[in-house]
Amino acid sequence: MFRENVAALIKCNNMFLACNRTDHNMWQNVQGGVEKFDKSLRHAIIRETVEELGVKEEDFKITYQSKFWRRYYFPKEILKRDRFKGNLGQEQMWFLLELNDIKSIHLEKSAGEFKKVKLLNIGEFLSIYSEWKLASFYDFCREINLIKE
Known part of the structure; x- marks a missing residue:
């Protein structure tokens, strides 16, 4: 099973x-799980961005949503965490x-998830990405033409 997740390239x-x-x-x-109370995937990514960066909703705008979901598998050390039990990885929009x-x-x-940010x-x-x-991040970058092959 894959945990439903949203992710943002900012x-x-x-x-x-x-x-x-x-x-x-x-x-x-910025990324995070889609919660039962989220009205939509767009609502989930707005909520996650506000929570994880301490920004206000008016500080940013959504300019694109991917055409499809991407999956990745958790490494063994992440699989041990209680909040991810029963999940092989995450499926991201x-x-x-x-x-x-x-x-x-x-x-x-x-929410304290990040200790620093940089542009x-x-x-x-x-080159420094987790x-x-x-693979999920790289594939999204290809979709929006940031990477040419």
Whole structure:
């Protein structure tokens, strides 16, 4: 079984927001599980962005939603966590968001998932991205033409 999840690639000033996790020191995007109370996938990604970055909804906008879901498998150390029991990994719906200003991020007001953020070009971001989630992220970047092959 795969846990339903939303993920956001966040663009700001022609760069992309990389988020460094507090629990395992990996770089990734804003993402999170879709909850029963979420009215839609768009509602879920707005909620996750507000919770994880300490921003207000008016600080960003959704500019694109992926055409399809992507899956990745959890590594063994993640599978041991209670909140992921019964799941092999996550099935993600990706969104592209535009953040008005990086100064609108207030991690001290967030849920505490990230300890720092930085803006990178897409190549730099891909080079430091959490390895076990990378294929999903890379594939979304291809869908929105950030990577040419």
